[in-house]
Amino acid sequence: MDYLSKIKSPIVLELEAFNRLFESTLSSSNPLLDCVVAHILQRQGKMMRPVLVLLAAKLYGEVSAATLHVAASLELLHNASLVHDDVVDESSERRGQASVNALFNNKVAVLSGDYLLATSLFQVGMTQHLSLVQIVSALGQDLADGELLQLANVNNMDFSEEVYFEVIRKKTAVLFAACTQAGALSAGASADRVEEARLLGEYIGLCFQIKDDIFDYYDSKQIGKPTGNDMMEGKLTLPALYVLRTASSDWAQEVAVRIKKGDASADERSHFIEFVKQKGGIEYATRVMHEYHRRACELLSSHPDTEVRAAMMAYLDYVIERTY
Amino acid sequence: MDYLSKIKSPIVLELEAFNRLFESTLSSSNPLLDCVVAHILQRQGKMMRPVLVLLAAKLYGEVSAATLHVAASLELLHNASLVHDDVVDESSERRGQASVNALFNNKVAVLSGDYLLATSLFQVGMTQHLSLVQIVSALGQDLADGELLQLANVNNMDFSEEVYFEVIRKKTAVLFAACTQAGALSAGASADRVEEARLLGEYIGLCFQIKDDIFDYYDSKQIGKPTGNDMMEGKLTLPALYVLRTASSDWAQEVAVRIKKGDASADERSHFIEFVKQKGGIEYATRVMHEYHRRACELLSSHPDTEVRAAMMAYLDYVIERTY
Numbered sequence: 001m002d003y004l005s006k007i008k009s010p011i012v013l014e015l016e017a018f019n020r021l022f023e024s025t026l027s028s029s030n031p032l033l034d035c036v037v038a039h040i041l042q043r044q045g046k047m048m049r050p051v052l053v054l055l056a057a058k059l060y061g062e063v064s065a066a067t068l069h070v071a072a073s074l075e076l077l078h079n080a081s082l083v084h085d086d087v088v089d090e091s092s093e094r095r096g097q098a099s100v101n102a103l104f105n106n107k108v109a110v111l112s113g114d115y116l117l118a119t120s121l122f123q124v125g126m127t128q129h130l131s132l133v134q135i136v137s138a139l140g141q142d143l144a145d146g147e148l149l150q151l152a153n154v155n156n157m158d159f160s161e162e163v164y165f166e167v168i169r170k171k172t173a174v175l176f177a178a179c180t181q182a183g184a185l186s187a188g189a190s191a192d193r194v195e196e197a198r199l200l201g202e203y204i205g206l207c208f209q210i211k212d213d214i215f216d217y218y219d220s221k222q223i224g225k226p227t228g229n230d231m232m233e234g235k236l237t238l239p240a241l242y243v244l245r246t247a248s249s250d251w252a253q254e255v256a257v258r259i260k261k262g263d264a265s266a267d268e269r270s271h272f273i274e275f276v277k278q279k280g281g282i283e284y285a286t287r288v289m290h291e292y293h294r295r296a297c298e299l300l301s302s303h304p305d306t307e308v309r310a311a312m313m314a315y316l317d318y319v320i321e322r323t324y
Numbered sequence: 325m326d327y328l329s330k331i332k333s334p335i336v337l338e339l340e341a342f343n344r345l346f347e348s349t350l351s352s353s354n355p356l357l358d359c360v361v362a363h364i365l366q367r368q369g370k371m372m373r374p375v376l377v378l379l380a381a382k383l384y385g386e387v388s389a390a391t392l393h394v395a396a397s398l399e400l401l402h403n404a405s406l407v408h409d410d411v412v413d414e415s416s417e418r419r420g421q422a423s424v425n426a427l428f429n430n431k432v433a434v435l436s437g438d439y440l441l442a443t444s445l446f447q448v449g450m451t452q453h454l455s456l457v458q459i460v461s462a463l464g465q466d467l468a469d470g471e472l473l474q475l476a477n478v479n480n481m482d483f484s485e486e487v488y489f490e491v492i493r494k495k496t497a498v499l500f501a502a503c504t505q506a507g508a509l510s511a512g513a514s515a516d517r518v519e520e521a522r523l524l525g526e527y528i529g530l531c532f533q534i535k536d537d538i539f540d541y542y543d544s545k546q547i548g549k550p551t552g553n554d555m556m557e558g559k560l561t562l563p564a565l566y567v568l569r570t571a572s573s574d575w576a577q578e579v580a581v582r583i584k585k586g587d588a589s590a591d592e593r594s595h596f597i598e599f600v601k602q603k604g605g606i607e608y609a610t611r612v613m614h615e616y617h618r619r620a621c622e623l624l625s626s627h628p629d630t631e632v633r634a635a636m637m638a639y640l641d642y643v644i645e646r647t648y
Contacts, residue, residue: 032476
């Protein structure tokens with residue numbers, strides 16, 4: 001059985017109920033908004049975040065109506081943040097499809113992102129559970145804060161891993177952590193278990209982002225981003241930061257500064273990418289990712305050996321094994 | 325006593341408590357975000373929306389901790405929507421001060437608007453009152469929907485007042501309606517009274533927007549917008565719609581179409597403004613505004629004659645009498 005079938009097998013019915021709810025949340029009386037929403041729904045992929053909410057709920061209890069609403073809320077918040085990120089990054093594509101700002105314009109993208117955000121809030125209100133409202137709102141703050149931190153960091157010539165982890169915690173890991181935490185909470189888990197669930201999600205999110213950052217060193221049409229896209233935006237990620245710390249090369253330090261300033265040529269960037277690969281940057285990032293994977297597995301090992309635990313294990317493996 | 329003193333006199337202490345809370349909601353650990361927030365706080369004006377929440381709470385009961393939190397939530401949502409509107413409208417100024425997008429850039433404006441939105445949600449969660457969460461989230465949807473409707477409407481060559489009222493209901497009146505509704509609800513008013521409060525706010529909001537639209541026909545440095553700014557953005561408001569309906573002038577119809585398409589010259593726009601004034605457009609809009617003012621007063625007349633009712637009456641008068 002492939003990863004995705006194994007992951008989804010214990011939550012097939014719940015996922016159907018989720019899909020029905022999710023589509024119903026987005027019906028509006030505004031034709032322009034409907035166009036934008038239809039466009040966003042088209043690119044809906046594997047629903048990895050709602051799947052994580054549902055799995056966490058089943059791991060710590062049972063899927064409730066609140067689980068479905070908070071899963072919808074988190075998926076809406078994630079989509080809102082993607083729509084706005086594409087405006088911020090001036091991206092014209094996302095996963096091979098035109099971005100909302102490219103297809104319509106920045107105005108429509110900003111406003112429909114706001115609509116998705118407000119709808120996310122509305123859905124979490126439907127859970128009738130104030131702790132869930134707090135999780136979603138704190139997540140919304142963190143995601144915006146994380147992106148702002150990343151913007152400010154482009155001008156920061158400090159190549160420390162500490163700042164890198166602060167950024168990826170806020171812009172990615174918090175979302176996965178909110179999924180597992182909200183799933184467990186919606187299933188009525190105790191405070192200890194909810195905290196364990198949050199930590200599990202955080203480890204998954206860190207794996208997810210490090211894997212994404214490794215992808216940036218290779219060509220992939222499926223991701224719809226060219227190699228070195230992060231560097232084009234002035235971002236240096238874990239593989240590069242490791243090499244800058246360990247390889248004593250004045251050339252690399254100088255190019256790194258130019259990359260951050262946006263002054264590096266295409267040629268310099270591609271040489272720098274090769275240099276990072278040669279000096280073991282990818283292996284290092286992969287090791288760090290496996291360490292978080294190991295910690296996540298350790299948390300799961302205390303749970304009884306059920307189909308749900310196996311599905312969650314498959315989820316963990318999928319995050320680090322996926323090819324796009 | 326001037327309007328503002330009369331409006332604020334029954335809620336002096338509550339307003340101080342609100343201000344303390346509001347400033348504390350916006351402290352973050354992110355230096356860039358702190359800069360943006362400091363800039364937004366600088367332009368905080370008369371706090372007309374929080375004042376309305378507090379007055380409504382006192383009119384229907386007493387100001388509670390939930391009243392203060394929901395007032396902060398609504399003021400944050402309003403500010404988020406202003407920051408994003410300035411991006412959408414490409415405005416470089418707001419009330420004589422540089423907009424966030426102009427001072428920083430669009431990226432920072434989009435993300436800090438998102439942060440304010442999420443903080444708004446967090447604050448309404450603090451009320452521990454799910455009906456308040458629903459009011460704020462539905463308001464967030466309506467505000468985005470209203471702006472999108474207005475964008476779509478620029479290409480709509482229908483000059484009906486119906487569409488105008490649909491837009492101003494969604495982009496302005498809902499905010500004032502949410503203020504009074506949330507105020508009453510937070511004070512423990514019954515469902516009937518909460519609905520009355522909502523209607524009161526809606527009338528106030530309609531007056532507020534019609535007054536703003538009338539301002540657009542006159543010069544005012546205090547508003548920080550030139551005469552005919554709406555028309556420059558392809559918007560025709562109540563005074564013009566009335567004249568287009570009642571004066572049979574082919575010239576006016578043609579210029580109106582060019583204004584909506586953004587093809588009218590500055591000269592044509594200023595002639596059109598004079599034509600609208602001559603044909604009684606301003607008087608008509610003023611009459612409509614007074615009709616909503618009358619309905620609002622009627623709702624208030626059923627309340628006992630207290631200092632709070634007098635303050636709310638002063639609020640109503642202020643909205644239609646203000647000179648900027």
